[in-house]
Amino acid sequence: MIIAERISKVFNDIRVVDDISFEVKEGETMVLLGTSGCGKTTTLKMLNRLIDASGGFISINGQNIFDQQPELLRRTIGYVSQSNGLFPHYSVEENVSVVPKLLKWDKAKTRKRAQELLNQLKLPLETFGHKYPDELSGGQQQRVAIARALISDPPVLLMDEPFGALDPITRAGVRKEFLELPELKQKTIVLVTHDVQEAFELGDSICLMDKGKIVQTGTAKELILKPANTFARTFFDHQRLFLELSAITFEDIWDVVTTTDFASHNSVHNTPNAEVSAGTSLWSGMELLSKSGNEALAVRNQAANTLKLFTTSNIQEAYQKLKQQI
Numbered sequence: 570m571i572i573a574e575r576i577s578k579v580f581n582d583i584r585v586v587d588d589i590s591f592e593v594k595e596g597e598t599m600v601l602l603g604t605s606g607c608g609k610t611t612t613l614k615m616l617n618r619l620i621d622a623s624g625g626f627i628s629i630n631g632q633n634i635f636d637q638q639p640e641l642l643r644r645t646i647g648y649v650s651q652s653n654g655l656f657p658h659y660s661v662e663e664n665v666s667v668v669p670k671l672l673k674w675d676k677a678k679t680r681k682r683a684q685e686l687l688n689q690l691k692l693p694l695e696t697f698g699h700k701y702p703d704e705l706s707g708g709q710q711q712r713v714a715i716a717r718a719l720i721s722d723p724p725v726l727l728m729d730e731p732f733g734a735l736d737p738i739t740r741a742g743v744r745k746e747f748l749e750l751p752e753l754k755q756k757t758i759v760l761v762t763h764d765v766q767e768a769f770e771l772g773d774s775i776c777l778m779d780k781g782k783i784v785q786t787g788t789a790k791e792l793i794l795k796p797a798n799t800f801a802r803t804f805f806d807h808q809r810l811f812l813e814l815s816a817i818t819f820e821d822i823w824d825v826v827t828t829t830d831f832a833s834h835n836s837v838h839n840t841p842n843a844e845v846s847a848g849t850s851l852w853s854g855m856e857l858l859s860k861s862g863n864e865a866l867a868v869r870n871q872a873a874n875t876l877k878l879f880t881t882s883n884i885q886e887a888y889q890k891l892k893q894q895i
């Protein structure tokens with residue numbers, strides 16, 4: 570767990586991070602989101618003491634970070650920097666083995682672990698281990714940087730725009746792989762981005778920042794549906810419809826409109842052959858409907874042990890009604 574209490578950073582008399590507090594629970598991902606220059610990277614770097622805070626308190630897993638030597642602290646925290654930070658004259662294997670070397674692991678243990686991680690990241694050691702960063706694509710370099718940050722299995726991972734240099738399609742692909750990576754399921758992660766969609770996909774909680782301050786902290790749903798002020802409202806305006814439909818799930822609209830229940834299944838033309846869970850977002854549901862050509866989507870609510878059929882017009886009607894209720 571990470572606790573930051575009233576932390577600030579002053580550069581040349583300017584308070585670039587101004588008295589902010591947040592908590593990241595064990596195993597959760599918190600995203601620092603905001604416009605360029607609002608203090609996200611500075612906040613992230615204060616957590617592993619790449620930048621020392623001018624004031625405030627930070628503890629990681631119960632330990633005050635200011636009681637620890639910065640170099641030793643950093644060996645216990647995975648870090649992926651904005652520009653991937655790979656050493657250009659080190660091979661992939663040498664790059665991912667930097668921390669094990671500092672920790673004095675023996676060669677066999679280091680190689681076994683490198684092999685395991687690079688395999689998970691679809692860069693098998695046998696094929697990629699001897700390559701140099703400039704022989705890899707941007708997405709592959711980013712995956713090596715992630716492997717390097719994870720090799721010593723640190724409980725905490727800090728990531729600064731980890732997919733920032735990638736084109737939108739590669740970015741979406743690497744992000745999907747990242748979400749599915751078993752290694753990351755238990756990690757406490759702080760991730761910096763200015764990409765709203767990325768924040769919504771990856772963050773259990775999102776800290777929206779402006780001019781060194783936290784404007785609002787909450788889940789994607791809270792931020793998009795209950796903005797704390799005008800800044801928070803307008804920040805999402807350019808993608809509002811997409812973000813709302815991505816944040817609202819079938820569970821949220823379960824009782825909002827009358828849908829066709831499973832008993833009258835046969836009355837719906839082109840009946841669906843697959844079902845999704847009620848935790849699925851409305852956006853994904855509408856995408857599935859549009860791809861399948863079916864008239865209705867079967868959605869199962871495990872908690873209520875019921876199955877309902879939603880058509881596109883059901884979904885749109887429920888979304889409008891739900892918005893009126895908020």
Ligand SMILES: Nc1ncnc2c1ncn2[C@@H]1O[C@H](COP(=O)(O)OP(=O)(O)OP(=O)(O)O)[C@@H](O)[C@H]1O
Pocket residue numbers: 580581585603604605606607608609610611612763
């Ligand atoms: N070493 C430094 N010396 C002086 N000012 C700095 C230093 N590092 C950052 N700043 C200033 O602090 C402010 C916050 O910078 P920071 O890099 O934290 O922003 P950011 O939100 O991460 O932006 P971006 O998304 O563009 O990376 C900026 O105005 C920046 O110019």
